[in-house]
Amino acid sequence: MKIKNLHDLEIFVLTADSGSLSAAARLLELSPAVASASLKRLEAELGMALLLRSTRSLRLTAEGERLLPAAxxxxxxxxxxxxxISTGRQVIRDHLQISMPSDLGRNQMLGWLDEFLTRYPEVTLRIQLSDRLADIYRQPVDIAIRYGTPADSGLVALPLLPGNRRVLCASPAYLARHGSPASPAELTQHNCLRYRLGDEVHERWQFFRDGEETSVAVSGNRVSDDADAVRRWAVAGFGIASKSLLDLVPDLQSGRLVRLCPDWSGESAPLSLICADRRQLSPTVALLREHLRQRCEETVANGI
Amino acid sequence: MKIKNLHDLEIFVLTADSGSLSAAARLLELSPAVASASLKRLEAELGMALLLRSTRSLRLTAEGERLLPAAxxxxxxxxxxxxxISTGRQVIRDHLQISMPSDLGRNQMLGWLDEFLTRYPEVTLRIQLSDRLADIYRQPVDIAIRYGTPADSGLVALPLLPGNRRVLCASPAYLARHGSPASPAELTQHNCLRYRLGDEVHERWQFFRDGEETSVAVSGNRVSDDADAVRRWAVAGFGIASKSLLDLVPDLQSGRLVRLCPDWSGESAPLSLICADRRQLSPTVALLREHLRQRCEETVANGI
DNA sequence: AATTACTTTCAAAAATATTTTGAAAATAAA
DNA sequence: TTTATTTTCAAAATATTTTTGAAAGTAATT
Incomplete structure (x- = not known):
């Protein structure tokens, strides 16, 4: 091995990054003369120029350009x-592009991802909010988090909260004005806030109690394709929504929303982490999945 | 960065590998005292023991064990x-498991792979000879080289010699004894050496000339599921074979075999490099593919 | 056009680090 | 018990790196 000194290599990288020997020296709290000597030494060891330097500017040579990533x-x-080794904690260095549902993503998952990034500081994320599964192909994402199970068998779905269901909710203000429905059948008397996924408006709401099953065609003056918007309408007292329990936990806990007909539960809304390929199940994804799974379960457990 | 000296790191790796400081010192032509001091220095920099040493034996500590692969x-x-950078040549460090057809693999491709390994010395190969495509699932191979296009759409086939065809051949000795067929139709008068792939014996031989097409049901006293065996029979003068032109080039050039009915060509036998997944198209595979493709084309061009 | 504020680099001295050398202590094998 | 080989040490000899102060160059500013 021709390169002797890791310190020299570090100075080379820092100099290339900061665009100046002096700047690199300042970062490492060294004198500029040391940085200069260090780079000179590295170039002598390799027998090639890495950085072309004039008194006021720097440029990588072709060789420097190629050494830089390896360094x-x-x-x-x-x-x-x-x-x-010294901390006993695993360091992962990775980048993930994630697509998440609009409501859950904006309001809860961003916080959980922050925790993840704090624990693994060398991970970077790019986040997109979308409720449509089809977007996983259109957008350049590594993983998507979605409600429902994908029909496409080419996708791999890892459950995050398989038992999650929709439930009915409304704000105390709305209930004070219009009363609370005693059973799902009474929903026809209420303004129901509906959600549209693609072309399909969710307006036949199903309910289950023990073995019993019923469904109600609901109507109302508001439809949105953004799940977060529907929740905000409900909080603002515009009507009754049927939403994933997981999405509602913060609002139920704070009292902004009240759960209706709690003996009935709505459609199944299993939350999954979806990726295009089992091979994309990197260690990072596995760790993230476990982290999110725990947070989801804690959330519904605390917010029954 | 705590580690200062790459040389120290190298001594650490070599010591762990050779099991002794003195042995590592000998490999690097250093005195044992230098190696000892070097390791001591590295351990002091990291603040942890890497190798437990008694006067006559060494053992990695848990920390050393974990540092070793990173080093x-x-x-x-x-x-x-x-x-x-200094040679301008790319270094690849990889391992490939390859499955190849028995005849082509044994007789020509081994040489081409040797060239590849000489060019890329850090690549290691494990080679298996098999003519059956199904084996790509049973055997733990990264890539397979096969005649014919795979029906399974889950596999990716990269053409190596798409225009390759079967041709008729026999040894001069056989032809001296039994005469040469003037047209495919006369094959019924000859002992035809047949090849069996799986359950299917290749005994209806097709032929093409311009737009014209004909097929002949052949028979004979020998069938083998090993393509190399069929070629050896032909060379030994036991009959007429219908084989991939690529397989025959060396025998045709040396005169061990003679091509028959050269104005007719047999079935298409495109050679492809097959892998299970487009994601397995590593740079190594891409380089190997290009190397083999060139060799295949050169071979048929020289051996018309 | 001159000044200013910075850059890189140099040379010599000073400070550190590393290697050599020869010897000591330890241990597995003969 | 002897022998050969291991690791390590301390002191001296080398080698390397950093400090220091100064010089030379350049882009931006006055």
């Missing part, structure tokens, strides 16, 4: 390994 | 990068 990788790999 | 990776990565 980064080696430094990060060793740094992570030492970190893992 | 190897960093050293190899940097070494490869420097090598690539």
């Amino acid at each position: 980064r990788l080696a430094l990060a790999g060793l740094k992570d390994a030492v970190e893992e | 190897r990776l960093a050293l190899a990565g940097l070494k490869d990068a420097v090598e690539e």
Whole structure:
């Protein structure tokens, strides 16, 4: 191995990143002369120029350009390994593009993802909010979180909260004005806030109690294709919504919403983490899934 | 970064590999005292013991065990990068399990793979000879080279020699004894060496000339499921074979076999590189494919 | 056009680090 | 018990790196 000094390599990377030897020296709290000597040494060891420098500007040579990613990788790999060994915690360095449902994503999952990023600081995320499963193909995402089970057998669905169901809810203000329905059948007397997924409006609401099953065709003056908008309408007292229990837990706990007909439960709304391929089940995805699964279960357990 | 010296890291890896500081020192042509000091330094930098040493034996600590793979990776990565930059040649470090047809594999492709390994010395191969496509699932292979196009749409087939066809051939000795067929129809008068793939014996041989098409039901006293065996029978003068032109080039060039009815060509026998998944199309596979494709084309071009 | 504020680099001295050397202590094998 | 080999040590000899102060160059500003 021609390269002797990891420190020199680090200075090279930092110099390339910051665009100046002095800046790199400042970052490492070294004198500029040290940084200069270090780079000179590295170039001498390799027998090639890495950075073309004039007194006021720097440019990577073709060789430097090609060494840079390998240097980064080696430094990060060793740094992570030492970190893992001394702290006993695993370091993961990855990037994920995630698509999430609009309501759950905006209101709860963002916080859970923040926790994940705090625990694994070298992970970066790109988040998109969408309720449509089809978007998983159109958008460049690695994983999607969705309600319902995908019909497409080419997709892999990992359950996050398989037992989740829709439930009825409304704000105390609405109930004070219009009364509370004693059974699902009375929904026809109420303004029902409906949700549209693609072309289909969810306006025949099903309900289950023990073995019993019933369904009601509901109507009302508001339909939205954004699940978060429907929830906000309900909180604002515009009517009754049928929504995933998981989405509602914060509002139920705070009292902004009240659960109706609690002895009845609505349609099954299993939450899954979906990816296009079992091979994309990277360690990062597995860790994220476990984290989200725990949070989902805690949430419904606390918010019965 | 706590680790300063790449040389120390190299000594650590070599010591772990060779089981002794002195042995590592000998490999690097250093004095044992240097190796000892180097390891001591590395352990001091990390603040942890990596190797437990008594005067006559070594053992990795748990920490050393975990640092070792990262150290190897960093050293190899940097070494490869420097090598690539200074030679301008790409270094790939990979392992491939390959399944190949028995005849082509044994007689020509092994040589082509040797060339590939010489060019990319850090690649290792494991080779299996099989003519059956189904084996790609049973055997743990990364890629398979096969004649014919796979019916299974889950497989990805990359053409190596799409225009390849079967042709008729026999040894000069056989032809001296039994004469040469003037047209495919006369094959019924000859001992035809047949090939069996799975349950199916290839005994209806098709032929094409311009727009014209004919087929002949052949018979004979020998059938084998090994394509190489069929070729050997033909060389030994036991009859007429219908085989992939690519397989026959060396025998046709050397005169061990003679092509019959050269104005007719047999069934299409496209050669493809097959892998289970487009994601398995690693850079290594792409390079290998291009290498084999060139060799196949050269071979048939030289052996018309 | 001159000034300012910064850059990179240098050379010599000073400070650190590493290697050599020879010897000591330890241990597995002969 | 002897022998050969291991690891490690301490002191001296080398080698390397950093400090320091100065020089030379350049982009932006006055």
